Amino acid sequence: MFARAIQLKRFDAPSSCTFSSYRRFSAFKSQNPANQGIVDFLMQHKDEEDRKAKPNWFKVHAYNSAILTVSKIDTPIRSGEDLHAIPGIGARITERINDYLYKQYAQSASQDDEAFQNATRVKAKALFSTIPGVGPAKTRQLVEAGCLSIESLLSNEFSSYLNPIQLLHAKYLRNGNWFNKRRDADNVLEFCRGSLGPGYELALVGEYRRGFDSFPAVHVIISHPDHVHVPLPTSPPLDTGIVKGRGKGLSLFPTQDRRRERWLSHPENIPETLLQSDIIPSLQRQYLIADPIQVSRTSWKGYILLPDENGNAGQSRQDRARAIEKKEGRFTTLIMQLVPQKSFASSLAFYTGDDMFNRYLRTSAQQQGMLFNEHGVWQWTANEKTPLPKPSNSSELPSSEADSDSTQSQSSITQANSADTANAVDTVDPVNATATANDVLARSTQSSPSSPAEDGYWALQPSATEEEIFELLKIAYVKPEDRIGPGNWGVVKKNWKRPVSAHSESGDTHDDVPT
Structure with a gap:
């Protein structure tokens, strides 16, 4: 109702508009009779969206804005290019208008007509722009070279314009729409x-x-x-004040080791x-x-x-x-x-999204001194040599530390990690043993003696359902269909700052290499 009230407030009907209600127009005349068909076409699509059980009010408002804008244009609209510089009409609606004009020209005019050719070029640009990885410059280059269809794009004449991945996308684009x-x-x-x-x-x-x-x-x-293998976070504890990378802790996905990513880009290097x-x-x-x-x-x-x-x-x-x-x-x-079985609930929440809601979950975890990712909710657990609290009995220790005494030195813990990785029953399966050993070795060799990893480890908190995850983060449960941001599911404190501990005061650094 609030969104509807906003639209009612923003809606300014011209004097030529007569309508029975906001939802259904009974008549709407354009200042130029040549554009009346476009206005009627937009009204039809707006009414179709408006009659849905759950209408998208953003679309309804976009159609209303486009109807008002088109009705005030006193020159004939011949193709979508005539609307690119006009405010109030988005790119998707411009494409629909151009498709409408293209069909009209195809039925009534010859293909030599200038307006038909303009509409054809705009239609080709809109089609090529839907291919993943093809940007405006490449689209314009293809159209200027005379490529106006997917069949032409896949021919020997134009296929050299695209790389193999773009050609793969184009090959399947001709078999139907993407949605x-x-x-x-x-x-x-x-x-x-x-x-x-x-x-x-x-x-x-x-x-x-x-x-x-x-x-x-x-x-x-x-x-x-x-x-069952649950990869351990390698981020420093959230109270260290150490920030590595852009927007650490607020990004949707953890930063990955680029060298390992390039190595795994070859299929023969992927652990089975x-x-x-x-x-x-x-x-x-x-x-x-x-x-x-x-x-x-x-x-x-x-x-x-x-x-x-x-x-x-x-x-x-x-x-x-x-x-x-x-x-x-x-x-x-x-x-x-x-995904691991222990991480099914967190993966369900993480991959449901959307991006803004995941940012909300990750920031809520930070405010509780925790870390949330696709593998679960993690609590930093300190070793005895630090003044930080000891791990609670309810915390679930990762397998690499489960068989190690909390008073061991960091070198002993690293040796236990390498040994336990190969035979931990409840954490590592034989299929993943090789990859896990490589990951532990990479972490042990890249951690400096003064890194925060010496002082503790991340403990996975038990969470079998999404509701338990929200309870751990101390936020109200949000239904999946309501996780569309920006929403009213919560407010992230913009002025919240990461607390500073002795780690940051001593000037220690940490090479953050997430798994």
Whole structure:
């Protein structure tokens, strides 16, 4: 109701406008009769959005603003280029207006008409701009070179303008629009459940879980009893005053070691986990996976062939193999995240998003002296040689410190880390043992003797549900469909400052190399 009141306050109808209510226009005349079709077209789309059970009031307001702006233009609008410099009309609505004009010209005018050619160029620019990684400069370069369709873009004449990843995106763009419906995501989830063996737990996250009707990618998190390794945070304790990197503690994703990231960019260097040994091969055997885009130890992103309405029983494997080979049917982007069982609730909250809500969760954790990431809520636990509090009995110690005495020196703890990583039953599985040993070795060699890691460790707090995570952070639970920022779920204190401890006063530094 508040958003509706704001729109009513901002709505200024011209004298030529007569309407029965704010929601439904009965008549709206343009100052130039040549633009009346555009006004009627925008009114139709506004009414369609307005009649939905949960209308997007931002879209309704955008359409109202565009209707008012177009109605005041006294010159004929011949293509979307005529609207780029006019305030009050966004890029998406400009594309829709250009598509409308393109169809009108195609039905009534020859292709030699100048207006039709302008609309064709604008339509091509809008189409190429939807290809991930293709920016305005590349789009303009393609159109000026005479490339006006996806078929032309994939030809030998223009394919050299794009890199291999951009060409891969363009190849699947011609098979339909980028957006999926909720039913499409449900079909993908059921297909994956039917293709994987017992023991796997899957959940849809991202925009689907936030209640969106359409979204560009299907995002799934997967857990299994055999995948239990929980990576330890390597950030310094939040009370040290040490800030490494841009916006430390407030960014959505932790900063990664770039050298390790480059090394893992080669498929042959990726340590094998359940994702590589079981999940991906199982989905490939059922011909769900078409082309990979990005692969890491615990995540996979790529194109898949959407299952039909009957899930995995509606098509034979031969039919799906033929469709993938010939690029027939509907394809979409699938993102899979393999998460530890102990981290399923935190991964569910983290990957549901959105970005602004995750920032709210991470900052709320900082204000409680904790750390929140996709693996859980962490409490800094001090060793006995420091005046910081001892770990409580309710805290769950990470496996690398679980078998170590709290009075050991840092060198003893490092040796215990290396030994326990290979045989810790409740933390490391055989599939992840190699990767974990490498991670522990990297942390032990990159920590200086004076680093804050000597004084304690991060302890994972038990949290089996999202509600328990919110309780640990001392904030009210927010439903997934309400996690769309900016929202009324809470206010992050802008003047909150990180407390300063003896670590920062002594001038110690810490090489922050998150896992």
